[in-house]
Amino acid sequence: MVIELKHAAFGYGERAVLADASLTVRHGEIVAVVGPNGSGKSTLMKGVLGLNERISGSVTLFGVPSHELRERARLGYVPQRHTLSASVRATAEEIVATGRLPRIGWLGRLRATDRQLVARSLDVVGLADRAATEVSTLSGGQQRRVLIARALAGQPDVLIMDEPTAGVDAANQHVLADVLERLVRRGVTMLIVTHELGALERLLTRIVVVDTGRITFDGTPQEYAVARERVHHDHDSHHHDLELEAHQALAHGPLDASHTDTRQQGARP
Numbered sequence: 414m415v416i417e418l419k420h421a422a423f424g425y426g427e428r429a430v431l432a433d434a435s436l437t438v439r440h441g442e443i444v445a446v447v448g449p450n451g452s453g454k455s456t457l458m459k460g461v462l463g464l465n466e467r468i469s470g471s472v473t474l475f476g477v478p479s480h481e482l483r484e485r486a487r488l489g490y491v492p493q494r495h496t497l498s499a500s501v502r503a504t505a506e507e508i509v510a511t512g513r514l515p516r517i518g519w520l521g522r523l524r525a526t527d528r529q530l531v532a533r534s535l536d537v538v539g540l541a542d543r544a545a546t547e548v549s550t551l552s553g554g555q556q557r558r559v560l561i562a563r564a565l566a567g568q569p570d571v572l573i574m575d576e577p578t579a580g581v582d583a584a585n586q587h588v589l590a591d592v593l594e595r596l597v598r599r600g601v602t603m604l605i606v607t608h609e610l611g612a613l614e615r616l617l618t619r620i621v622v623v624d625t626g627r628i629t630f631d632g633t634p635q636e637y638a639v640a641r642e643r644v645h646h647d648h649d650s651h652h653h654d655l656e657l658e659a660h661q662a663l664a665h666g667p668l669d670a671s672h673t674d675t676r677q678q679g680a681r682p
């Protein structure tokens with residue numbers, strides 16, 4: 414078991430944004446977290462990482478209560494893109510090297526093995542030839558991959574990614590999916606927030622839906638496809654019913670009214 418949440422509520426200050434979240438992620442699973450804007454997906458990720466308030470429930474990481482986990486570096490985090498701001502003046506290699514800090518300590522010095530790991534991480538994400546490039550000059554998709562490489566350099570057992578495909582065009586989504594697929598083969602567990610499943614869909618073992626602060630679905634991609642079909646069907650037939658009602662109202666409403674009027678007129682002495 415890599416991540417286990419039991420009836421967890423997370424929020425900011427006293428306010429719970431995500432409530433009663435129960436979720437288990439096992440070794441080697443690739444779990445996507447989907448849902449509308451503002452539903453609480455990032456709050457769930459941050460909750461797992463201990464970056465916001467846990468108001469109730471429990472979080473167990475690698476079998477121990479989260480606050481007792483010493484090796485935080487076992488959790489790799491790829492935040493949303495805007496956290497790598499345009500004002501950062503650093504090369505891809507320098508950014509990726511900061512991923513070693515949790516392992517060597519803030520005062521530690523990079524050794525040859527650390528440098529090798531940095532180079533290998535850049536290679537895994539297909540950016541070996543951009544090591545010396547300033548990150549602000551890279552494309553959005555390339556910046557995403559730099560952030561993934563930074564997380565990888567920490568040799569995490571689980572990668573928690575917030576919108577890795579945001580702002581990445583279709584072609585580069587496939588490049589990214591290939592990168593993630595390589596990681597999957599290396600046994601990395603992943604929890605990925607995404608707006609659209611897109612190119613990642615083929616890698617997933619599970620899909621979790623968060624809606625208005627609750628986990629409303631948790632199942633395999635096949636179960637998700639069935640559930641989605643049902644939701645669409647329900648939505649369509651509901652829509653259809655409403656359309657029928659509207660038609661009937663249009664067909665009969667005004668007529669009924671005029672009948673009534675006529676009858677009223679006719680009823681007049």
Ligand SMILES: Nc1ncnc2c1ncn2[C@@H]1O[C@H](COP(=O)(O)OP(=O)(O)OP(=O)(O)O)[C@@H](O)[C@H]1O
Nearest residue numbers: 425430448449450451452453454455456457608623
């Ligand atoms: N640091 C914060 N302090 C206070 N409230 C916050 C904070 N971060 C998020 N929220 C609130 O929590 C709610 C859920 O936000 P969250 O970022 O978890 O949603 P999300 O599903 O990831 O959305 P999106 O798809 O837009 O990224 C929102 O109402 C948001 O305003």
